[in-house]
Amino acid sequence: MEFHITTDKLDSLQADLGILPVYQDGKPTTAAAGLSRGLRSRIAQAMASGDIQGKPGETLLLTDTGKLGVKRLLLAGLGRKDKLDAKAWNKALAAAAKRSERSAAEHVVEMLGLEQVPGLDETRKARNFAEQWHYASYRYTATRKAAEDARPKNRKLTVTASGGADLAAVELGLKQGQAIGRARNFARELGNLPANVCTPAHLAAEARKLARRSSRVTAKILLEKEMKELGMNSLLSVCEGSQLKPRLIVLRYKGAPSKTPPVALVGKGVTFDTGGISLKPGSAMDEMKFDMSGAGSVLGVMQAVIELQLPINLVVLAAAVENMPGGRATKPGDIVKAMSGETIEILNTDAEGRLILADALYYALRFKPSRIVDVATLTGACLMALGRHYSGLFSKSDPLAEELRLAGEDSGDPVWRLPLGPEYMPELKSNFADMANIGSRYAGATTAACFLSRFVKDANWAHLDIAGTAWKTGSSKGSTGRPVPLLAEFLLGCASRDSA
Numbered sequence: 001m002e003f004h005i006t007t008d009k010l011d012s013l014q015a016d017l018g019i020l021p022v023y024q025d026g027k028p029t030t031a032a033a034g035l036s037r038g039l040r041s042r043i044a045q046a047m048a049s050g051d052i053q054g055k056p057g058e059t060l061l062l063t064d065t066g067k068l069g070v071k072r073l074l075l076a077g078l079g080r081k082d083k084l085d086a087k088a089w090n091k092a093l094a095a096a097a098k099r100s101e102r103s104a105a106e107h108v109v110e111m112l113g114l115e116q117v118p119g120l121d122e123t124r125k126a127r128n129f130a131e132q133w134h135y136a137s138y139r140y141t142a143t144r145k146a147a148e149d150a151r152p153k154n155r156k157l158t159v160t161a162s163g164g165a166d167l168a169a170v171e172l173g174l175k176q177g178q179a180i181g182r183a184r185n186f187a188r189e190l191g192n193l194p195a196n197v198c199t200p201a202h203l204a205a206e207a208r209k210l211a212r213r214s215s216r217v218t219a220k221i222l223l224e225k226e227m228k229e230l231g232m233n234s235l236l237s238v239c240e241g242s243q244l245k246p247r248l249i250v251l252r253y254k255g256a257p258s259k260t261p262p263v264a265l266v267g268k269g270v271t272f273d274t275g276g277i278s279l280k281p282g283s284a285m286d287e288m289k290f291d292m293s294g295a296g297s298v299l300g301v302m303q304a305v306i307e308l309q310l311p312i313n314l315v316v317l318a319a320a321v322e323n324m325p326g327g328r329a330t331k332p333g334d335i336v337k338a339m340s341g342e343t344i345e346i347l348n349t350d351a352e353g354r355l356i357l358a359d360a361l362y363y364a365l366r367f368k369p370s371r372i373v374d375v376a377t378l379t380g381a382c383l384m385a386l387g388r389h390y391s392g393l394f395s396k397s398d399p400l401a402e403e404l405r406l407a408g409e410d411s412g413d414p415v416w417r418l419p420l421g422p423e424y425m426p427e428l429k430s431n432f433a434d435m436a437n438i439g440s441r442y443a444g445a446t447t448a449a450c451f452l453s454r455f456v457k458d459a460n461w462a463h464l465d466i467a468g469t470a471w472k473t474g475s476s477k478g479s480t481g482r483p484v485p486l487l488a489e490f491l492l493g494c495a496s497r498d499s500a
Contacts, residue, residue: 002160003130003174005167008058009034011068015158016105019096020072021112022047023081024054028347031111031160034297036408041229043075055079056088057095066228074100076112078453081477086119090412094132101136106152111160113170122165126173127180128412129159131485136182140192178310179193179307180488184481187293187300191471191479195272195289199321200239203269203295204247207318210299214306216255222248230346232359233337238352239321241329248360249295249318251302252367254500262313263494264369265302265487266360267322269295269375276323276349277331290351290479291353293470294375295320301487312495323352339363340455345433350380353378354448355437358455365459371400372461373495374452381444382418383468390416392465394449400462404490413486419443424450 010018011034021029026047032040042062046052052060058077065073079088093112100108113125120128134196139149161170174458176362190198190206204221211219222246227236232248239246244255249269252262270291295318319337329337334346339359346355353376364372382392391408393415395401401417408415427447435454439447449463469482 001133001157002157004156005161005170005174006160007163007165007388008156010070010111010472011035013109013355014069015071015107015109016104017072017074017100017107018109019093019100019111020073020075021078021115021277022052022054022075023078025080027081030114030162033337036066036068039068039338046075049334052077055450056091058251059095059099061099069461070109072105073419078115078387083113084117085117086117089115089117089120089378090128093128097129097132097136101133102149104150104152105168106154107148107156107160109160113141114160114162123162123173123176124410126159126170127177130174130177131181131184133157134178134185135481136186138185140189141289142189142193143197176308176492179304182307183304183488186303187296187484188479188481190296190299191290191293191481195322196287198292199244200247200322200419201244202288203292203299203320204249205319207249207251207299210302210306211251214253215307216253217302218252220249220250221482222250230363231339233336235319235356237330237334237336237346238270238276238323238355242324242328244322246287246321248363249316249320251316253302253305253314253316255305255309256313260313260498261370262367263491264315264317264364264367264372266357266364266372267296267298267316267318267375268357268374268378269293269318270353270356271320271322273323273350273352274325276352276357277325277329278348278350279325280350280372281291285471287471287473287477290471292320293377293466293479296479297466297481297484297487300481300484301491304484304488305491310491310495312491312498314491315364315369317360317364319356321356323349323483338455342435342454344346345430345432345436347436348438351438351448354451358453359450361454361461365457370460370498372459373404373464373487373490374461375464375466375487376466377467377470379448379467382465385418385445386416386468388468390414391469391486393417393444394420395462396420397460397462398451403493404462404464404486407489407493408483408486411485411489413483413489415486418444420449420453
């Protein structure tokens with residue numbers, strides 16, 4: 001697909017399909033200026049008949065466009081004009097991209113960006129369009145019989161901009177949106193692959209491929225022997241029952257002077273989680289292939305950073321293991337010593353994500369990062385608390401938490417901050433070790449975050465629990481690629497703030 005920009009008006013354009021916004025209250029849109037009286041009448045009739053009311057997310061295809069050079073129009077509802085905001089606009093954009101991407105149109109013109117939307121500048125609107133189109137275009141085919149794809153292979157996508165628009169800002173938005181969209185789809189592909197394909201070794205191989213894309217990136221893959229020498233017994237305890245050997249993936253990107261502290265992203269990569277000896281119920285266990293989504297997302301973000309050549313230093317760590325029962329598997333009641341030197345009583349082997357992150361986070365400290373953010377499908381408790389709309393955010397640093405909250409709001413990949421305080425620490429008390437790996441049945445997402453906080457010491461750290469947002473279930477089952485948009489937005493902000 002190719003993205004372009006035009007400042008031409010709708011009545012002078014030639015295209016197979018145009019995405020035209022409409023307001024629920026019937027007020028005229030900027031994009032509709034210059035349409036013939038007959039075409040405006042047909043749009044009004046469609047709205048009067050109820051074929052489309054103009055609510056956010058509604059679409060209607062018009063195939064009769066008269067003498068207009070755009071052969072078909074896809075009407076996209078924006079809601080009431082006086083209520084238009086970023087949320088309504090993005091909802092309309094996502095629905096329109098999904099509908100038009102399925103069409104056979106070789107040239108699509110998007111005109112939603114002509115509307116003035118509070119909180120969205122030219123860069124953001126163009127970026128969101130490119131990102132949403134990539135999201136809509138994704139198809140999982142890796143393990144399916146090849147099927148004929150009727151979609152055009154060389155589709156042209158044109159963004160319309162007003163005559164007075166800053167075209168460089170629009171161009172920047174398209175560049176960012178394409179990089180983030182591709183990165184998100186990369187993370188989705190890793191998540192959707194079955195666990196017999198996407199193994200720890202596979203994730204390591206994908207990381208090496210990323211490193212080969214840029215001279216700014218170096219890759220180091222720690223194997224079991226090296227992890228044992230480092231004392232990563234907490235991480236290694238998780239994969240004792242598996243035939244697959246673990247990998248600790250370390251990617252370093254240098255886009256800023258060496259003296260600039262890096263940002264560190266740490267991802268949980270349990271390529272399949274049976275729960276170990278604390279075996280999970282069989283229902284929906286197939287979805288535990290998505291338990292590596294934290295690792296997939298941080299690798300995806302690295303891809304976006306490489307493509308955008310951000311002026312930052314970045315360290316990405318992905319702890320990749322498989323959690324299986326077996327004769328050598330860790331048992332409830334076993335005690336292991338983490339790399340930090342602290343001992344952990346493992347009361348539940350299904351609380352394994354925090355065990356691999358404990359050593360990965362402690363290892364990340366050696367890079368002296370300015371910020372550490374870990375990403376993990378960590379607790380069902382977070383899903384129960386927030387559902388599938390918000391990722392859980394935990395941090396003792398108010399400034400870092402605010403950076404992430406705003407990044408989530410701006411990217412449309414939101415987080416909700418949950419409590420993290422010393423009053424929860426007694427939940428992790430053990431009679432036999434320095435701490436237990438689980439607390440009581442209450443506040444499970446918070447006690448998991450408290451556990452992780454023990455291993456980052458005084459670092460500027462935040463934890464994202466993506467258990468509810470990393471994948472969808474039911475008929476639309478599949479990886480969402482979240483929180484790639486959030487993390488990409490966060491790093492764009494870091495690049496801006498740290499270079500100021």
